Amino acid sequence: MTVALMWEARAAAGRGEELLSWARAHELTPAPLRRETFRAPEDRVLVITWWDADHRAELPELPDPVAELVCRPVHRWRFEQVAED
Template sequence: MPTVALMWEAKAAPGRGPDLLSWVRGRELPADARCERREHFTAPGDRVLVITCWTGGYDADVPELPDPPPELSARPVHRWRFERA
């Protein structure tokens, strides 16, 4: 079965890294979604990364995490999509 990974990366507004992480952890995925795994990471510079893995190929119709509220973010969210090799 193919798997697609979605990567969501945001840079928090100055001093708001913990708030951004808490916000994204609180975002629910649809109950009927085919999410195999979800992981959260942080990095210097108040960056937050979320990786979700889904059943389906590269073009699978899977839900994306939303943009955070403007007061939590220093720039637009970066998103990437990868297919398991």
């Protein structure tokens, strides 16, 4: 089964590039099958990782950045891939 973990944070005012750099610098061990990083308006950063694992498996996730770097708590979601008909 393929599981996708989504991590999304919004940077404190004027710290979007710093949050993006922070997220890109954090390695996960073991490494996921795939990892993509996105940015959006309002200095939001999204990281999606794909894993060959059960939906409830213990998997490494990006931690919370230091509180001064974000303006609200990090959001996390977990999805499992659905087979196409």
